[in-house]
Amino acid sequence: MGLSSSESSRxxxxTVIVAIFxxxxxxxxxxxxxxxxSAMGLMPGAKLGFANIMILTCIYFLRGRDAFVLVILKTILTAFILGTFSSLLFSLFGSLFSFAVMFLLMKGGKNRLSLIGVSIAGSIAHNFGQLVAASIVMGTTSIMYYLPILLVTGIVTGIAVGYSVRYLVNALTKISIFEDFLR
Incomplete structure (x- = not known):
């Protein structure tokens, strides 16, 4: 059976939203x-996690598999463009941990956490995922001594990303393409 025209349109x-995001x-x-x-005193390879703005926004509006595709596309394309294939594993682990935590909190938490709370949890999960990848690559768990620092930075960046997502979600709900995906 084929899709109805409304299902096909949706x-x-x-697809368009995932591509744009x-x-x-x-x-x-x-x-x-x-x-x-790293020049400002943060650990080497530290990032602010701004791409999580789009991932959390995608989780808010769309299905989990759409957000998962976004995570994979973002990770691979960014590594390809920046030429940082050595960090692909770290980015992939962090992104997948972050996605899983944010998705479970958004879909399973039944609005128990705000977008800011979900973002903080996702940021911390991203940092933890990267440490797990580093532990695997380096063959040691001593890298986990970075965890306290990463918890603090994860909270700070998670707050910033969460506020950005809250603002973006409010703005996007006013655009007609998102009407079908409102809760």
């Missing part, structure tokens, strides 16, 4: 890579 809208997430990742955070 599927097309989802992927493009924006990649651009945010590229801009973020240009910030000299």
């Amino acid at each position: 599927a097309l809208k989802r 992927s493009a924006v997430a990649v651009v945010l990742g590229i801009l973020e890579a240009q910030l000299p955070l």
